[in-house]
Amino acid sequence: MTTSQTPLKYLQEDDLSEECKKLVSNLSKEKGWIASYYYNYQGFWLAPRAIQGVIACQQQFQAQDSDIILVTTPKARTTWLKSLLFVLVNRKKHPIFNQNHPLFVKTPHDLVPFLERDLYRNGQVSDFSSFTSPRLFSTHLPYASLPKSVQDSRTKLVYLCRNPRDTFISMWHFANTVKHNHTDTNSIEEVFDLFCKGVTVYGPFWNHVFDSWKQSIEKPNKVLFLMYEEIKAQPKIQLKRLSEFLECPFSVEEENSGVMDEILRMCSFENLTNLEVNTNGKSSLSGTENKIFFRKGEVGDWKNYFTTEMIEKLNHVIEQKLQGSGLRFLYI
Numbered sequence: 072m073t074t075s076q077t078p079l080k081y082l083q084e085d086d087l088s089e090e091c092k093k094l095v096s097n098l099s100k101e102k103g104w105i106a107s108y109y110y111n112y113q114g115f116w117l118a119p120r121a122i123q124g125v126i127a128c129q130q131q132f133q134a135q136d137s138d139i140i141l142v143t144t145p146k147a148r149t150t151w152l153k154s155l156l157f158v159l160v161n162r163k164k165h166p167i168f169n170q171n172h173p174l175f176v177k178t179p180h181d182l183v184p185f186l187e188r189d190l191y192r193n194g195q196v197s198d199f200s201s202f203t204s205p206r207l208f209s210t211h212l213p214y215a216s217l218p219k220s221v222q223d224s225r226t227k228l229v230y231l232c233r234n235p236r237d238t239f240i241s242m243w244h245f246a247n248t249v250k251h252n253h254t255d256t257n258s259i260e261e262v263f264d265l266f267c268k269g270v271t272v273y274g275p276f277w278n279h280v281f282d283s284w285k286q287s288i289e290k291p292n293k294v295l296f297l298m299y300e301e302i303k304a305q306p307k308i309q310l311k312r313l314s315e316f317l318e319c320p321f322s323v324e325e326e327n328s329g330v331m332d333e334i335l336r337m338c339s340f341e342n343l344t345n346l347e348v349n350t351n352g353k354s355s356l357s358g359t360e361n362k363i364f365f366r367k368g369e370v371g372d373w374k375n376y377f378t379t380e381m382i383e384k385l386n387h388v389i390e391q392k393l394q395g396s397g398l399r400f401l402y403i
């Protein structure tokens with residue numbers, strides 16, 4: 072896929088509300104990968120414009136017990152799991168093996184919108200009347216910063232984790248693609264140091280992952296923790312696990328008639344990137360070019376970039392942060 076020259080609206084630095092400007096002026100800041108600076112809000116890093124959406128979402132979003140929210144760090148393959156969740160959960164309403172399925176004409180980001188980026192971006196209350204139950208949303212907010220109603224309700228959270236090396240490489244490419252000033256792309260060394268310091272959008276990465284992993288152990292009916300690499304290794308087993316967690320298990324007939332294989336095929340990188348909507352379309356919610364969320368779609372692209380020093384440095388940081396926790400990343 073080719074790169075985009077369109078700056079993302081939610082990362083633009085102008086047009087901040089007075090309230091947000093005041094708040095941001097009191098937050099600690101570090102050099103950003105996309106915006107000039109990232110600010111530390113509630114312990115995680117954000118571009119200033121994004122903070123407006125986060126605050127509005129935290130203050131105004133009213134969760135329903137039947138809601139399903141996908142939680143990820145950026146570049147965890149959110150786009151892919153959005154498509155999978157939509158097709159899985161809506162398979163009675165939108166039968167698969169149907170040429171008119173919404174996935175073929177809408178991008179996954181319009182089918183499962185980001186709460187803080189799409190629905191509360193300008194600090195406005197969104198109209199949720201067109202959302203039918205179960206409502207599907209997505210967020211990059213760390214567990215502790217989710218709106219209170221999400222934490223207090225029976226809303227189910229699906230957390231997707233991707234190994235930090237592939238996440239970093241995917242994020243580096245993405246940042247250079249959408250950076251406002253294209254003459255000034257980030258060197259890999261510079262942003263790798265920032266990543267290891269925890270300075271990445273919604274980072275530190277390890278805090279984000281670890282907090283949700285802990286919640287998934289403490290509240291297994293509320294939080295399902297998935298690792299992309301595990302799903303890649305055993306797609307049908309993990310899809311079945313997801314369907315059971317979401318209380319929409321596959322029937323024996325479905326299992327025998329290839330429904331799981333077809334869902335996985337529909338949501339595959341190959342299939343999504345062959346759709347006109349994802350190659351030439353723009354999101355109806357954010358105006359963003361859909362193609363920027365599809366790059367290589369491969370596992371292990373980190374091997375093309377990581378030096379031995381980088382592997383050692385990141386291993387060291389992660390070992391220190393996750394020491395004794397039992398959480399392990401998979402590198403395949």
Ligand code: A3P
Nearest residue numbers: 146147148149150151241339340365366367368
């Ligand atoms: P790469 O940059 O490694 O190619 P996110 O959706 O969280 O923004 O993450 C984007 C990453 O997911 C990109 O990874 C992108 O290519 C990959 N991706 C998008 N759709 C995918 C799909 N259907 N299957 C697998 N990977 C996908």
